[in-house]
Amino acid sequence: MTYPSTHKAIVVNDAENGVVVKTLPVPKLNDSEVLNPTDWKHVEYFSAAGDRLGCDFAGVVEASTDPDVKVGDRVAGWVHGGKYKDKGAFAEYVTTDSKHVWHVPDALPLDQAATITAPILTVFQTLIQTQGKPWPPANEGGWIFIYGGSSAVGLFAIQIAKLQGYKVVTVASPHNFDLVKSYGADEVFDYRDPKAVVDNVLSVTSGGVSIALDTISLADTQAITAQTFGKSGGTLNVILGISPEAAALRPDVKFVYTLLYTWFGKELDYRGRGTGKAVILPASKTDYDWHVESLRRLPDLVSKHGVRAPPLQMRGGLEDIAAGLEEMRAGKVSGQRLVYKIGA
Ligand SMILES: NC(=O)c1ccc[n+]([C@@H]2O[C@H](COP(=O)([O-])OP(=O)(O)OC[C@H]3O[C@@H](n4cnc5c(N)ncnc54)[C@H](OP(=O)(O)O)[C@@H]3O)[C@@H](O)[C@H]2O)c1
CATH class of the missing domain: 3.90.180.10 (Medium-chain alcohol dehydrogenases, catalytic domain)
Structure with a gap:
């Protein structure tokens, strides 16, 4: 050619x-x-x-x-x-x-x-790799909270979480309620009333979740998501930097930040332009392998x-x-x- x-x-x-x-x-x-x-x-x-x-x-x-x-x-x-x-x-x-x-x-x-590709791999990196969950999925049971269900990462997170056997509670704008339900969400609330979100999630899950993914990951969304955890805490995946204020709200919740670019397996200097401060993420053969292996699963998914x-x-x-x-x-x-x- x-x-x-x-x-x-x-x-x-x-x-x-x-x-x-x-x-x-x-x-x-x-x-x-x-x-x-x-x-x-x-x-x-x-x-x-x-x-x-x-x-x-x-x-x-x-x-x-x-x-x-x-x-x-x-x-x-x-x-x-x-x-x-x-x-x-x-x-x-x-x-x-x-x-x-x-x-x-x-x-x-x-x-x-x-x-x-990028949004679904983000879900593999969070809900499977860092949460230490098996694939093919076991039937996990229980509830997961996904903040931002109408985002691309959110729509894939809902679908993968359902395959993992979770019941899914999420938040979106009301005009996207039908959308997130059509992708599998069991419950959805409007994120514009943070107190109601926390109360509603605690109520439908009978006391809170032990696993959550915040697909928006701003300081306020992390704070809301942290408060949806039950008394025994759990793991919260964030995909922008961890908010120290949100993390301080719930020391029993483990915040895990991941960046999908590490899956290319190469050392990465992720400094912001003009900051001059190097942020070096080391090369990782494990991440490279996760990338290759996860892509291999997409046609069947x-x-x-x-x-x-x-x-x-x-x-x-x-x-x-x-x-x-x-x-x-x-x-x-x-x-x-x-x-x-x-x-x-
Ligand atoms: N760490 C990583 O490796 C990684 C990987 C992929 C993406 N990301 C980051 O993750 C975020 C999501 O990416 P994406 O591609 O999924 O985004 P996207 O599809 O462009 O997200 C758009 C959606 O976000 C929702 N949204 C925006 N602000 C919100 C807020 N304050 N609260 C709740 N929902 C809000 C909107 O929901 P409504 O219209 O329903 O209001 C909209 O439907 C981005 O910041 C992206 O940079 C990080």
């Missing part, structure tokens, strides 16, 4: 603290790309000028040296966009470790496949266990991504993923 020597890609533009479409040399592989919150956050807080942007993608393989990933295969995956000059999903061609893609089942459209992609809205192509990033930054994207089609 022949492909051009240059292609278009989104890169971070320091001068405007924004993004631009640039023509760059083609790396080597390719289609649908999706906006994640981490994309605009990288532009705002982490990326340097010239870094390529975009994490989640799905497409058709155009070149491969791995016999398990052949030219013409439909695959999906994610890369650490916003960090490197040569890695970014918002481009006509995407290169990645062949062990870090999964084969998309025939019945699953690529636009849906593109919305799955979709085909046999009925795990569904979040609702999505198709947008334009590369030129339209900057506007989508702005909408996400303004908190205007609710209960859905924005998907862009790049290439044929």
Whole structure:
């Protein structure tokens, strides 16, 4: 197969603290790309000028040296966009470790496949790896609290938690109540009344939970989530930094913070732009293996266990991504993923 020597890609533009479409040399592989919150956050807080942007993608393989990933295969995956000059999903061609893609089942459209990888892996990292739960799942029983059920991570967390045998209580905006219930939530409350959330969760769970995932993980959401635990405490997964104030509310609750980027297995300097302070996360073969093993499970989760992609809205192509990033930054994207089609 022949492909051009240059292609278009989104890169971070320091001068405007924004993004631009640039023509760059083609790396080597390719289609649908999706906006994640981490994309605009990288532009705002982490990326340097010239870094390529975009994490989640799905497409058709155009070149491969791995016999398990052949030219013409439909695959999906994610890369650490916003960090490197040569890695970014918002481009006509995407290169990645062949062990870090999964084969998309025939019945699953690529636009849906593109919305799955990073959020579902975040759920594997939290509810399975750090909670020390088996997979295939045991029938856990009992309740789990998922803060932010209508987020992409939340919709996958609900589905995986149900497969693990939990009853799920969550919070979302009222216009997303039907959505989270259709993905499996047993109970849902409006997060805008924090006291009512805590009271309602304690009530439906008959005294509180021992496991929770806060998919929003701001200081106030962590504080609310911590208070939904029962008298014997438990483990609370957060996916932004731990709030010391929230943690102080419940010393009997173990707060665990994870960052999915560690699953690439490489040492990671995760310092914020301009802070000068190195935050070094060590390379981890264990995390690399979790990444590969979890991706291997995705085709069956979709085909046999009925795990569904979040609702999505198709947008334009590369030129339209900057506007989508702005909408996400303004908190205007609710209960859905924005998907862009790049290439044929
Ligand atoms: N640590 C990691 O490795 C990791 C991995 C993935 C994501 N993340 C982070 O996790 C967060 C969620 O990511 P995502 O992709 O799932 O987000 P998303 O789908 O873009 O989240 C949008 C949803 O968040 C809900 N929401 C926003 N603010 C809220 C609040 N204060 N309380 C309750 N719900 C709120 C909204 O719910 P309603 O519309 O119903 O109000 C909206 O539907 C992001 O901050 C992301 O950066 C971290």
